[in-house]
Amino acid sequence: MIREPLIFEISEKGKKAFSLPELDVPANKDLLQNLTVRDEIAGFPQVSEVEIIRHFTRLSQTNHCIDVGFYPLGSCTMKYNPKINEKIASLLEFKSSHPNAPLDLVQGNLEVLKTTEEILAELTGMDAFSLQPAAGAQGELVGMMLIRAYLGERGDPRKIVLIPDSAHGTNPSSAHLCGYRVQEIKSNEKGTIDLKSLAQNMNEDVAALMITNPNTLGVFEVDIKKITEIVHAKGGFIYMDGANMNALVGICRPGDMDVDVIHLNLHKTFSTPHGGGGPGSGPVGVKRALKPYLPLPIIERKKEKYYLNFDCPKSIGKVHSFFGNYLVIVKALAYILSLGHEGLKEVSEVAVLNSNYVRKSLERDYYLKYKTPTLHECVFSDKFQRGLGVGNIDIAKRLIDFGLHPPTMSFPLIVRGALMTEPTETESKRDLDLFIDAMKQISKEVKKNPEVVKSAPHISYVRRLDETTAARNPVLRWVEKKITRKKGQNGGNYFIV
């Protein structure tokens, strides 16, 4: 197998992959005299176009991706990303428009944004949306800020945010970044919020409860109405993390559950590609009371003309350089409109059907800590395998040998050795069966030949990587070699922190 070097290692003086037209204005050499001009950038690459194409093409081929196969990362909603949406987002009129352009020249963009806001409000039962947050975590932060601004205006922003022990790590982190102390709420034996624990912890110092519904176990919070009552009775807000909205679109709406603030992940539920870690988009929806606090600017429409309203004295302010991840929003709108109301409901139905099919097919082979019915995802664990010396990491890595991406590992924290599995609606039965068969095969291997599982993966571009050393002796960038490379040695004098 060709091991792809770093581009810096194949760089050679004089190679070029780019040129500009000749400068067509008179050059003024004196311009640089008053400036602190840099020396040559040491180590900066010099390669040919062919070398670049091969470099990135080869690198790309070492990635697993949704276009190649099953990708059941729980809570990540790895569904197929329709190609037509990429084409639409690349329309020149969208792609080439400047964010500082006079508004009469970008009415199409503003129409896209306003339409998306209105559609998301209808899908979730909320009153208004801001599309500015660039990802889910920024949406959470904005949501917390809205609550804090509202409460602060009434004299007391309060001190605490309640968060279930099954929540994503971003939840407590976002609450903290908004100046709140986090109080954890224990889950009950069904995996849902324990009402007693909630009632005990809820008081007039609590600003909000952050919930995920369905939660990270894939379980719908059946007591949602009671939960919102308990929190609202003491003047707190309900924040809903919409990461798992793929289970609910067209079925029920957070707004109808008395949720006050929600963020959505357009890169999950609405199918914009994840890009290997973004860009995402994390719109925030609110009920009427919180609307005056939404980030600036607010897009408004008057007589078929769209304009931006900056005159919102209660707004929390700006959260993005411009208007959010606009082209991601274009893709999400295209997705929503292509599916329509029927298609969106079918998405949730089939996402839940696929997940329950996987759950039913594997529940004898892999332990399910919570027997509660689940929606779009379920969380297996390695409990049956642990006694034989095989952990969830081994199972995950062995799946790679079957050409499959592993589920989310070791999350949520309330399930030891978790394998959180979310197939999404776009998978065929054949692909689901491939996964089920592979998981069953691995379960058998654990009993008969655990070594093959523990030493997996065997056929990937790299095999199991040493993450401990990576963290202990971090090598975070390449630097130019200063010593002669010894024969057979990979690399040279790297920068070590």
Next chain:
Amino acid sequence: MSYISLSDKDKKEMMAKIGISSLAELFRTIPKDIILKRELNIPSPMTELELIQLFERIAQKNRYQNFLSFLGGGAYHHVIPYIVDYLSSRGEFISPYTPYQPEVSQGTLQVIFEFQTLICQLTGMDIANASLYDGASAVAEAVLMAHRLKGKHKVLIAKTLHPHYRRVVQTYVKNLGVEIEEIRYSETGEVNLKDLKGKLDDKTSAIVTQSPNFMGIIENLKKISDLAHSVQALSIAVIAEPVSLGILEAPRKLGADIAAGEGQSLGIPLSFGGPYLGFMACNKEFIRQFPGRIAGETKDVDGNRGFVLTLSTREQFIRREHATSNICTNQAWCALRATVFLETLGKEGLKELAWQNIQKANYALERLSQINGIKRKFNGNSFNEFVIEFSGGLKKISGFLKKKGIIGGLNLGEYYPELKKCVLVCVTEMHKKDDIDRMVQALKESIKAK
């Protein structure tokens, strides 16, 4: 359209396996009173043809693309080599998740590692992260990091930091007890050092300076950094136009401790403001307080080199409320584009790009400032943006230019009331000499026309 891959037969078999007779049964745990009893009020499904026609119709309501534009101000129109589009549109790059399973994500991880290296090379810093959302949030994260490192309440921010970035920083720090003081600009358009010295004290965690700043002026970062260090504060250098680093000295060499900025110029289309590319780099001693994803090098069991996400004990999924940032999904695909862009331009290409920007902008500045009724506002050194002041009102002039198919620049009055007669003009390699001359001619006519 539908992207479901199950046949009716599949569905039946699967429902039988689960033991249900209708799909509605799957949702039995949802209380009846919150089940939606109507259809969503959005249109019916569309075919691909209908969809593309609809969006083409909406897109045509944008008219910006028909104009000769000199807009900058945090978003820059630069050349994008075709292979940036070609490579970044590969499904293997656009459709994976964050590389949580490194054995099947080496492509993404090695690209991040190369991106980190390139950002370090450009800024002169030791370490860089995998990206942040945009320039504004990158600066906010840098301010929060400086606050964690120094624990002092005051942060000084140049008034010539992009006004949007300043507002975003304000939003981020509002609930965290950080106090922001703004530093005025001087007649040269640079940070007013006297004002800075007056406000700088031992309660200061950091000074934030953008260079080239929002007025297009290149700051004396060295002097500002020295001042910061004289009270043990950190110097945060903000780069909103990274093409400038093809020619200007790296911020680290000028004493900056943290570099944060916007990478849009590096192969990312204007896109009406997003997705863009926040970046951040700093000294290695700050690593434990550094926000965001970081890729690191390691070896696999066979001794082959590989890359992993590392130092995650700083991050939200491990540390929860004690994390250095709440960021999770970032702008990886934009970082990929920047990586391909920078590697394609290479050492010489980036330098030439910066050189052409500074030359063309200077040519435009000289031509424009010769026009009666227009003068150069600040005489500090500029890169590819500069401010001109009109003796008359701007409204008529903008209107006149627009009729000629030209957008002359960004009117600054909205951001700086004292600059209501001023326009920020941006000239890049995308402007031909003819374009510049056309604008000069149109401006002459517009002033006469009054």
